[in-house]
Amino acid sequence: xxxxxxxxxxxxxxxxxxxxxxxxxxxxxxxxxxxxxxxxxxxxxxxxxxxxxxxxxxxxxxxxxxxxxxxxxxxxxxxxxxxxxxxxxxxxxxxxxxxxxxxxxxxxxxxxxxxxxxxxxxxxxxxxxxxxxxxxxxxxxxxxxxxxxxxxxxxxxxxxxxxxxxxxxxxxxxxxxxxxxxxxxxxxxxxxxxxxxxxxxxxxxxxxxxxxxxxxxxxxxxxxxxxxxxxxxxxxxxxxxxxxxxxxxxxxxxxxxxxxxxxxxxxxxxxxxxxxxxxxxxxxxxxxxxxxxxxxxxxxxxxxxxxxxxxxxxxxxxxxxxxxxxxxxxxxxxxxxxxxxxxxxxxxxxxxxxxxxxxxxxxxxxxxxxxxxxxxxxxxxxxxxxxxxxxxxxxxxxxxxxxxxxxxxxxxxxxxxxxxxxxxxxxxxxxxxxxxxxxxxxxxxxxxxxxxxxxxxxxxxxxxxxxxxxxxxxxxxxxxxxxxxxxxxxxxxxxxxxxxxxxxxxxxxxxxxxxxxxxxxxxxxxxxxxxxxxxxxxxxxxxxxxxxxxx
Amino acid sequence: xxxxxxxxxxxxxxxxxxxxxxxxxxxxxxxxxxxxxxxxxxxxxxxxxxxxxxxxxxxxxxxxxxxxxxxxxxx
Numbered sequence: 001x002x003x004x005x006x007x008x009x010x011x012x013x014x015x016x017x018x019x020x021x022x023x024x025x026x027x028x029x030x031x032x033x034x035x036x037x038x039x040x041x042x043x044x045x046x047x048x049x050x051x052x053x054x055x056x057x058x059x060x061x062x063x064x065x066x067x068x069x070x071x072x073x074x075x076x077x078x079x080x081x082x083x084x085x086x087x088x089x090x091x092x093x094x095x096x097x098x099x100x101x102x103x104x105x106x107x108x109x110x111x112x113x114x115x116x117x118x119x120x121x122x123x124x125x126x127x128x129x130x131x132x133x134x135x136x137x138x139x140x141x142x143x144x145x146x147x148x149x150x151x152x153x154x155x156x157x158x159x160x161x162x163x164x165x166x167x168x169x170x171x172x173x174x175x176x177x178x179x180x181x182x183x184x185x186x187x188x189x190x191x192x193x194x195x196x197x198x199x200x201x202x203x204x205x206x207x208x209x210x211x212x213x214x215x216x217x218x219x220x221x222x223x224x225x226x227x228x229x230x231x232x233x234x235x236x237x238x239x240x241x242x243x244x245x246x247x248x249x250x251x252x253x254x255x256x257x258x259x260x261x262x263x264x265x266x267x268x269x270x271x272x273x274x275x276x277x278x279x280x281x282x283x284x285x286x287x288x289x290x291x292x293x294x295x296x297x298x299x300x301x302x303x304x305x306x307x308x309x310x311x312x313x314x315x316x317x318x319x320x321x322x323x324x325x326x327x328x329x330x331x332x333x334x335x336x337x338x339x340x341x342x343x344x345x346x347x348x349x350x351x352x353x354x355x356x357x358x359x360x361x362x363x364x365x366x367x368x369x370x371x372x373x374x375x376x377x378x379x380x381x382x383x384x385x386x387x388x389x390x391x392x393x394x395x396x397x398x399x400x401x402x403x404x405x406x407x408x409x410x411x412x413x414x415x416x417x418x419x420x421x422x423x424x425x426x427x428x429x430x431x432x433x434x435x436x437x438x439x440x441x442x443x444x445x446x447x448x449x450x451x452x453x454x455x456x457x458x459x460x461x462x463x464x465x466x467x468x469x470x471x472x473x474x475x476x477x478x479x480x481x482x483x484x485x486x487x488x489x490x491x492x493x494x495x496x497x498x499x500x501x502x503x504x505x506x507x508x509x510x511x512x513x514x515x516x517x518x519x520x521x522x523x524x525x526x527x528x529x530x531x532x533x534x535x536x537x538x539x540x541x542x543x544x545x546x547x548x549x550x551x
Numbered sequence: 552x553x554x555x556x557x558x559x560x561x562x563x564x565x566x567x568x569x570x571x572x573x574x575x576x577x578x579x580x581x582x583x584x585x586x587x588x589x590x591x592x593x594x595x596x597x598x599x600x601x602x603x604x605x606x607x608x609x610x611x612x613x614x615x616x617x618x619x620x621x622x623x624x625x626x
Contacts, residue, residue: 012589013589013592016589169608170605170606170607170608170611171592171595173608174592174608174611174612175588175591175592177592180596181592181593181596182596
């Protein structure tokens with residue numbers, strides 16, 4: 001992984017802090033740091049060290065204090081144009097980067113830190129040529145550029161807690177260090193989360209305790225009407241937390257419940273209490289019983305089929321938190337503050353749910369997992385697998401990548417860790433490039449069955465190199481394992497290759513610590529094993545594989 | 552305050568990542584290879600945090616040796 005840092009202040013501390021954090025989880029880090037205050041020099045010359053380094057990520061950090069100095073240097077008549085000129089400058093560089101470093105992602109902490117100079121006092125927001133007016137305008141233009149450039153990822157630079165000293169002015173004077181080491185540590189953590197999200201490491205599910213976590217009091221002892229939610233007691237704290245959780249659910253984070261409770265009583269709050277924000281249909285998996293929480297979380301993991309490292313467990317009880325942490329070390333268990341009023345601000349300050357993509361499809365996820373619970377129940381009543389698959393009445397829509405699917409396709413490549421043959425991550429921009437390149441065959445699969453729709457569940461990218469084809473990417477959602485989707489896809493790939501008069505297809509399995517599931521995929525697809533990870537198939541020898549899907 | 556060289560020593564060892572480092576009041580940055588301008592800032596931050604003090608810009612610039620830091624700390 002190659003990361004470049006460019007900035008208009010002494011960036012060594014930021015560099016050091018980020019490198020230390022990256023090294024904890026990655027061994028293949030190369031970093032490039034531009035000389036002091038050389039952003040323009042690096043970006044104007046496409047033969048500069050930055051462009052030659054060919055980074056995967058550019059972290060472009062402009063100090064707002066430095067920007068203010070630039071503003072002061074500009075002549076008064078030009079100041080109303082300051083933000084416009086700034087926008088043109090950034091836009092020009094982003095164009096250069098898009099053209100010359102097409103796969104590079106630009107991470108840009110915005111000018112979210114105030115640095116109000118009070119030259120006009122509060123009146124500055126009515127003076128177009130004031131620093132504060134222009135600074136606000138710059139942040140708006142950065143938002144605009146984010147919509148315009150798919151490789152441009154601005155991020156909030158203002159910490160959500162006020163406890164951090166952002167700038168130590170003595171350090172500014174002595175060392176051109178515009179940010180305190182503590183702030184840069186916070187910022188590097190924030191940048192790290194974005195990079196990890198690009199690499200497929202992010203949280204997908206939040207598992208919630210009920211009593212004193214989602215509402216105040218103990219429903220089994222106090223009764224439905226006495227739990228603190230809404231206007232009763234300290235209920236407002238919990239209402240606000242629930243509203244936030246609902247927003248997360250609407251964004252696509254899966255909500256699950258894990259509580260020591262009688263199931264009927266626990267569910268009655270969701271079904272009957274008028275002031276509950278969360279309803280039963282918001283919860284993908286509901287586990288209320290007297291088993292150990294670690295056992296219940298294991299059950300939830302089996303149903304959702306996602307890694308423990310993508311789950312978060314929220315519980316007010318320190319003993320329960322410790323048990324879960326001990327038994328399931330990979331799950332994130334935040335140390336909640338004592339006062340329920342602080343739960344939400346605390347969780348927000350942790351920035352747990354970082355992501356690098358969003359599509360409307362995400363909000364469908366809860367419904368899909370609820371359908372999955374029904375399928376699990378149905379499959380237990382049928383003993384013969386073929387009969388079961390037939391009875392599902394599966395229907396697939398398979399096509400090459402379509403523009404309306406791009407976001408979802410990029411997201412699938414970023415989210416999938418298990419059924420992922422080579423774990424190559426693609427951004428929206430990468431996918432667009434592939435779609436426009438005739439040396440690639442692409443396949444996307446939407447699947448539905450009699451219980452409902454799974455949405456987009458699989459993507460395959462085949463690269464054509466002269467007379468051979470190579471499987472660059474094969475990803476499938478684990479929700480449709482063992483449905484013979486991969487067999488159908490292989491049949492279609494082979495027929496496309498026959499049309500193109502290509503007789504050899506090669507494949508490679510790149511093992512990670514999460515994709516053991518596809519270790520034997522290529523053998524199962526009738527390919528011959530050449531060595532430990534490489535496979536090959538002569539198309540003319542291929543016998544179509546059996547499947548149970550209409551298309 | 553009565554802060555001694557022995558109280559400063561562990562901070563220097565930790566920040567400069569050198570457990571064998573021996574500093575005296577007359578030690579200057581040039582004597583210690585790891586003591587560069589970057590680590591100098593880390594030293595200032597670490598000393599300020601440890602002793603809950605805040606140095607002025609002028610103080611930081613006027614230091615010539617470890618003894619000067621001690622003098623300012625004990626003011």
